Structures are given as structure tokens and as C-alpha cells.
Amino acid sequence: xxxxxxxxPKAINKVISIPGDKSVSHRSIMFGAIAKGLTEVSNxxxxxxxxxxxxxxxxxxxxxxxxxxxxxxxxxxFGALKAPEQEIYLGNxxxxxxxxxxxxxxxxxxxxxxxxxxxxxxxxxxxxxxLTTMGACINxxxxxxxxxxxxxxxxxxxxxxxxxxxxxSAQVKSxxxxxxxxxxxxxxxxxxxxxxxxxxxxxxxxxxxLYIEDLTISLNGPNSKNSLMGQKINIPSxxxxxxxxxxxxAILENAELRLSKVGINPTRTGVLDALKLMNVQFSLENIDxxxxxxxxxxxxxxxxxxxALINGDLIPxxxxxxxxxxxxxxxxxxxxxxxxxxxxxxxxxxxxxxTINLLKALGIEVQExxxxxxxxxxxxxxxNPSKTPWQDLNEHSYYVSDDKIVFDSHGDHRLAxxxxxxxxxxxxxIEIHQVEFVNTSFPSFFEIxxxxx
Ligand code: S3P
Numbered sequence: 001x002x003x004x005x006x007x008x009p010k011a012i013n014k015v016i017s018i019p020g021d022k023s024v025s026h027r028s029i030m031f032g033a034i035a036k037g038l039t040e041v042s043n044x045x046x047x048x049x050x051x052x053x054x055x056x057x058x059x060x061x062x063x064x065x066x067x068x069x070x071x072x073x074x075x076x077x078f079g080a081l082k083a084p085e086q087e088i089y090l091g092n093x094x095x096x097x098x099x100x101x102x103x104x105x106x107x108x109x110x111x112x113x114x115x116x117x118x119x120x121x122x123x124x125x126x127x128x129x130x131l132t133t134m135g136a137c138i139n140x141x142x143x144x145x146x147x148x149x150x151x152x153x154x155x156x157x158x159x160x161x162x163x164x165x166x167x168x169s170a171q172v173k174s175x176x177x178x179x180x181x182x183x184x185x186x187x188x189x190x191x192x193x194x195x196x197x198x199x200x201x202x203x204x205x206x207x208x209x210l211y212i213e214d215l216t217i218s219l220n221g222p223n224s225k226n227s228l229m230g231q232k233i234n235i236p237s238x239x240x241x242x243x244x245x246x247x248x249x250a251i252l253e254n255a256e257l258r259l260s261k262v263g264i265n266p267t268r269t270g271v272l273d274a275l276k277l278m279n280v281q282f283s284l285e286n287i288d289x290x291x292x293x294x295x296x297x298x299x300x301x302x303x304x305x306x307x308a309l310i311n312g313d314l315i316p317x318x319x320x321x322x323x324x325x326x327x328x329x330x331x332x333x334x335x336x337x338x339x340x341x342x343x344x345x346x347x348x349x350x351x352x353x354x355t356i357n358l359l360k361a362l363g364i365e366v367q368e369x370x371x372x373x374x375x376x377x378x379x380x381x382x383x384n385p386s387k388t389p390w391q392d393l394n395e396h397s398y399y400v401s402d403d404k405i406v407f408d409s410h411g412d413h414r415l416a417x418x419x420x421x422x423x424x425x426x427x428x429x430i431e432i433h434q435v436e437f438v439n440t441s442f443p444s445f446f447e448i449x450x451x452x453x
Contacts, residue, residue, distance in 0.1 A: 001436040004404070005423025008382065009452040011254035016448055018242045020045040020069060020235035021263050022441050023170070024293065026053045026095050027202050028233045029064070030103060032073030033057040034081075034181070035206050037230030041071040043261075043290075044235055048440045049093035056100060059084040075230050078182065083109035087146065090115045092348060092413075092440045095171055097145060098127045099199075102175030104149045105136035106158045106182025114146040118348050118411050127175040130163045134179055134187070152182070160185035160221055167343065168192050168316040170267075174199040177217060181208075181225040188218035193313040196267045201292035206231055234290040236263030241442045242298060243271050243321040244417050248452075249300035250280045251331045251380070251425050259298045261290065270317025272298075274325055277308035278332060307334030307377050315340045320347075323355045323418040330364040331425070332377030342371040348437070349412035357397035358415060361385065361407045361430075362422055383426040393433060400428070408433040413440045420449060 025045040030053065032039030044050065046069060054071070058064050061082035063074040090096035090113055097113055101124070104111045114120070125143030132138060135158045137150040152158060160183045165172050173189045177199060180187025192215070200217055204210050208224040210217060242259045249257040264272070264284065275282055280303040284296040305328060310318070318325065322344060329336035344351035356373055359366040363385030365376035383405075391399045393408040400406070405428050409416035416435045423430035438445050 002431055002433045003420070003435045003446065004429050004431045005420045005449070006429030007452065008424060008426070009252060012252065012452050013256045014451070015258045015260060016245055018237035018245070018259055018262060019043070019047070019442060019444060021238040022047060022049060022240070023095060023196060023198050024202070024235050024263070025050040026099065027198055028235060029053050029057060029071070029073065030099060030178070031202055031206050031228065032075050032230060033062045033064070034078050034103070035075040035228035035230045036077045037075060039073040039075055039230040040232045041073070042069060042234045043237070044069045044071045045238065045441070047443055048091050049096060052089060052091040052093055053096045053100070056088045056090065056096070059086065059088055073230070078107070078225060081107060084111060087112040087114050090119065092116050092119055092437065094119060094122055097124065097147070098171035098175045099178060101127050101138065101147055101149060102131060102177070102179040105131050105134070105138065105179045106152050109151050111149045112146055113149065120145045123346055126167065126169065126172050130161065130172070130176050131179055134158045134161050134176070134183055136179065158183035160187035162188045163190070165189060165191045168195040169343070170195040170197070170199065173217065177203070177219060180219050180221055183221040186218050186220050188216055190216040193316050194267055195316045196265065198265070198293070205292040236290045236293050236295045237261050238441070239263050239268050239271060240320040241445070243324050244421050244445070245448070246271065246275065246282070246298065246300050247324045247328045248421050248424055250275070250303045250305060250328060253302055256301045257299070259300070261295045262298050264294050264296045267317055270314045271321040271325065273314060274308065274310055274318055277310070278328060278336070279304060279306040280328070305332040305377070305380070307332040307336040309337050311337070311339040319343055320414060323351055323358070323414045324421060326355045326359060326373070326375055327418050327422050329375040329377055330359055330362060331380055333379040334377055336375045336377060338372035339369065340371055344372070347412070349410040349415060351412065351415070354397060354410050354412055354415045355418070358407055358419055358422070361398035361400060361405050362426070383422055385428070404428050405430040406433070407431070409435065409437065411437050413437040413442065417442065417445055420446070424452065
């Protein structure tokens with residue numbers, strides 16, 4: 001499926017409602033399903049990734065009812081989960097696959113986890129290896145999905161380990177901690193920098209005992225598992241989805257946007273720190289709490305943008321926002337350098353490669369690095385790329401003709417949305433291919449975009 005964005009709004013002054021946070025929505029289903037009692041979720045993200053997680057637990061016999069963004073989960077504890085009749089399909093979702101591998105590793109029945117083409121190419125050894133050390137038995141080919149998780153119905157059970165993760169990954173950390181709920185003894189994970197802490201916050205919110213010391217999180221298996229009780233959860237709006245409109249607000253002329261009730265968990269607000277470094281004008285209002293997470297309205301307006309260095313421990317706090325921050329950087333005065341972001345290479349696409357191709361399609365000078373890129377900003381000028389020779393999109397990501405830019409998102413939702421935001425500030429329309437993947441995380445994205453006049 002493709003879409004063309006050709007509109008440059010004259011002025012926008014709007015309140016925008018961003019859907020629920022993807023990471024928190026996944027976890028609300030998982031923890032509601034393994035807890036005892038009713039969990040009531042509101043502002044649930046009905047994107048395809050989270051729906052796959054919901055269907056996974058329905059396949060394991062959990063009664064889950066969804067109506068719009070409200071979900072009711074009748075949790076009966078780990079012991080009530082039943083063997084699924086079929087393979088469990090997790091679509092495009094790395095979070096679904098990595099967290100469920102940990103959660104299912106200690107169960108008494110076999111599960112097979114599959115995914116789409118992109119997910120089947122992503123590295124799973126980062127969870128298979130530590131889970132195997134805990135006693136799990138997971139078969140795969142070359143550490144890629146499908147993953148066959150064999151039953152753990154014999155003794156010894158899974159056993160706790162201390163795992164020093166080589167990468168700051170919330171998916172790895174969460175997978176091990178969730179396996180730890182079914183492991184004998186203490187399971188602990190240390191990470192080199194702090195990754196998003198939604199698992200820790202929500203486990204505590206559901207009543208688990210968790211010990212957090214700096215970059216190390218520990219739990220005592222059976223005790224923590226037995227104390228999980230159903231809860232009411234109001235999910236914050238997703239700051240990673242808000243980021244597209246933060247960048248639109250900053251680069252467009254005469255823009256003033258209010259994004260309401262966005263999650264501002266400090267492990268996720270690297271994008272706001274980057275905006276500050278880049279001189280973007282924004283403020284937070286109505287700071288409050290939703291469940292275990294802080295939220296606020298974010299107000300953003302047209303800004304003079306400056307280049308910056310984005311690296312170090314900022315990276316895990318804004319990793320998903322880098323493609324759209326690259327669009328912001330291309331409208332800055334001066335150079336923006338993104339370093340220490342090699343994890344971009346193993347996201348839904350190789351996001352160093354796909355982001356650089358998007359910038360080239362827009363006529364921006366950019367240099368590739370193994371762990372990021374150097375972007376030459378063009379200081380607030382609508383994108384106006386010169387014509388390139390026609391290229392087959394199966395082999396290449398883009399070409400530019402006299403009257404349009406054509407960009408293939410490589411099936412990556414965040415690349416498709418970044419291209420669409422760039423299309424709002426372009427002399428040539430941009431035709432974006434494989435936009436259907438936007439439904440994995442932000443089904444109302446194009447509807448919001450269309451409301452810009
Ligand atoms: C996520 C963690 C991050 C992030 C992903 C969601 C999560 O991945 O990129 O979109 O919900 O735990 P990594 O843990 O691989 O960094």
C-alpha cells in the first residue's frame with residue numbers, strides 16, 4: 001500500500017490526541033493475564049503489535065475482552081494458562097516475541113512463536129542465550145524466529161541467574177525478569193545504561209517485590225509471581241508516536257501543537273532532551289500520573305533548530321525516535337552527529353541504512369557511520385531534492401523524479417511516518433510505499449495528518 005503526502009499546512013494550531021503507549025500496552029496484557037483478578041485497561045493501543053500480544057494470551061485460554069481502547073482481562077495466574085492449539089503469531093513485534101519467550105520459558109507446555117518477515121530476521125539469541133542459562137529449552141534456526149519453547153514440566157525448574165547484559169535493552173531485561181518469575185531463587189539483570197523501565201514499574205504496580213539498585217534489578221521468583229494482582233491501568237499516550245508531531249510542530253511555520261497526556265517516564269524522554277539540545281521551543285503542562293507512569297501535555301511551536309551531538313546514555317532513551325529526529329536535524333543550522341546507536345541496525349529495518357536513504361531522497365547531505373550518521377542541516381528550507389535516475393525500489397529505497405519523491409519504508413512503520421512528516425515540508429509530493437506497517441504502532445496517524453490544513 002502507498003500514500004502520497006503533498007500538503008504544506010499554512011498554519012496549525014491544534015490539540016492532538018496520541019494513542020496509548022506501545023510498550024505499556026503490551027505489558028498491560030501480559031501482566032493482567034498472569035496476575036490474579038480483573039485488570040481493566042483504558043487508552044490501550046489497538047495497533048497490530050499489541051493485538052498480537054492480546055491474541056497470544058487468548059490462545060492460552062485467558063478471557064480478554066476488547067472494546068475500542070478499553071480492555072478487560074480476567075487473570076487467573078500462571079497456573080491457569082493452557083497449551084495453545086496453534087503456533088502463536090506475533091506479527092512485526094520484537095517486544096511481543098522477546099518478552100513472551102521469557103514469560104513462556106518456564107511453562108509446562110510447548111509454545112511456538114512466529115512473526116512476519118521483518119521479525120523473522122531479527123536477532124533472538126540476545127534472549128535465547130541467557131534464558132538457556134536459566135535452564136530453558138528453546139530451539140531456533142540461527143537464533144531467529146520461529147522459536148520453539150519446550151515445556152518445563154520436569155525438575156529442575158528454571159533457576160535464577162545474574163545476567164550482565166552487554167546492551168541497554170528493555171526487551172532483554174524484561175524477558176529475563178519475566179522468566180525469573182518462574183525460576184527458583186533470585187534472578188537479576190544489570191544493564192550498561194538504563195533502558196525503559198515499564199516492566200519494573202508495572203510489576204511493582206501489580207504487587208511484585210522488586211529490588212532496584214542503580215542499573216541492577218532483582219526479583220525472587222516464586223514470591224514475586226504469587227503476589228501479582230489485577231489492577232486498573234490508564235495507559236499514557238506514546239511519546240514515540242508523539243515525536244512525529246513534535247518534529248512537525250518544530251519544523252513547520254506558524255505551528256502550535258498541544259499533545260495531551262503523553263508519557264514522560266524519564267527512561268523515555270531522551271527525545272525531549274534532544275529537542276532542548278537542538279533549541280526547539282516546547283513546554284510541559286498538567287503534569288500528572290497514569291498508573292505507574294508520569295504524564296504531561298507537551299506544547300510545541302515552530303522553532304529555529306540547531307544541530308547537536310546525540311550520543312551516549314541518551315541513545316537508549318530515544319532509540320525509536322532517531323528516524324524522525326533525523327528529519328528535525330536536516331532542518332537545523334549546522335551538523336547533527338548521532339553516535340553509539342548501533343542498535344538501530346537491528347530494529348524493524350536497518351534504521352541507519354533506511355534513515356540515511358530517506359534523508360538522501362529528501363536531498364540532504366548525510367554520512368553513514370557504523371553506529372549512526374552525520375547530518376548536514378539545511379537551516380529551515382522546504383525539502384527540494386534534485387532528480388535522480390529511476391531505481392528499482394526492491395533494490396533501493398528511493399528515487400526522485402521531476403514531480404515527486406518516491407520512498408520505500410522497507411516495511412518499517414517509523415520510517416513511513418518520518419517520511420510523511422517530511423512530506424509536510426517539501427516542494428515535491430512524497431509517495432511512500434509499504435505504509436500499511438504504520439498500523440503496527442499508530443493506526444490513527446494518517447487521520448491526524450489529514451486534519452492539518
Ligand atoms: C521496547 C524496547 C526497545 C524499543 C522497542 C520497545 C520495549 O527495544 O526499541 O520499540 O517495549 O521493551 P530494545 O529493548 O531492543 O532496545
